[in-house]
Amino acid sequence: MSAALFDRSIIRLELQGKAASSFRVTVCHRSALLTSRGARSCRNPFHRALAEVERLRQQTNIILVDFHAEATSEKVALARMLDGRVSAVIGTHTHVQTADEQIFPGGTAFLCDAGFTGPHESVIGREIEPIIKRFMTNQPQKFEVAKSNVLLQGALVEIDERTGRPSKIVRISEPLTAAT
Numbered sequence: 360m361s362a363a364l365f366d367r368s369i370i371r372l373e374l375q376g377k378a379a380s381s382f383r384v385t386v387c388h389r390s391a392l393l394t395s396r397g398a399r400s401c402r403n404p405f406h407r408a409l410a411e412v413e414r415l416r417q418q419t420n421i422i423l424v425d426f427h428a429e430a431t432s433e434k435v436a437l438a439r440m441l442d443g444r445v446s447a448v449i450g451t452h453t454h455v456q457t458a459d460e461q462i463f464p465g466g467t468a469f470l471c472d473a474g475f476t477g478p479h480e481s482v483i484g485r486e487i488e489p490i491i492k493r494f495m496t497n498q499p500q501k502f503e504v505a506k507s508n509v510l511l512q513g514a515l516v517e518i519d520e521r522t523g524r525p526s527k528i529v530r531i532s533e534p535l536t537a538a539t
Contacts, residue, residue, distance in 0.1 A: 404428070412444050420523030425515070426447045431457075434471050438517060442467040446523050447516045449473050454483045455514050460528045468525035474512030474532065481505030509535045 396470065408424065422445040428434050429452050437446035443465025450457075456474025465468055470508040473509050482490040482505075487501040510532055 395526070405437060405440060408441060416444075421446050421518055421520065422523070425451055427451045429453060430469055435469075438467060439463065440467045444524055446518045447514075447528065449514055449516075454530060456530065458530065460514060462525055462528060466524045468514075468516045468518075468528035470514045470528060470530060473514055474510075476509075476511045476535075478505035478507055478509050480507035496506045507510060511535050 369381050394488055404426070405479070408426075412422060412424075419440055424441060424445050424447065426434050426437050426439075428437075428450060431450075434448070434450035438450075441448055444464040445467055445471075448469035449470050450472045454475040455472060457471040460470045481487060483503060483504040486505050489502055490525050492498070493500040493502075511534075512532045515527075515529045516525050517534040
């Protein structure tokens, strides 16, 4: 997948440059990019980010970037490049929440990885034993969704509507309980 670009009215997924699907969302202007690291056929997300930010800047001063990448260095580099141009850059992909939330000198809020919402007594949301068995035997296993220690993870960013600048970023990791 080369890039996924989000804004408040449409999500366009692109596979090797071909539109895959679209649907409506109800968030503020949000740009999401998927990494091209290790995939030669993918477009460079750094160039895509600059172009998308320029386009969105014509419509809004509040821009959130969700960068779906595995490499920490890639997420930090993109956020540093966009510092002062966007309100926030929040990384996704690894399912492991980082503890590096900060506001960069240019005024961009950053969190390298938001983590994941789901069962944390697991292997990225799946029952533990079948995953271990798969790694030990190289045999296919059925991966059931785990149910223990369900957490809501992400970040809360307070942004001045007039300037588009964040005043605060807070990492969130809260237990969820089943409704009774």
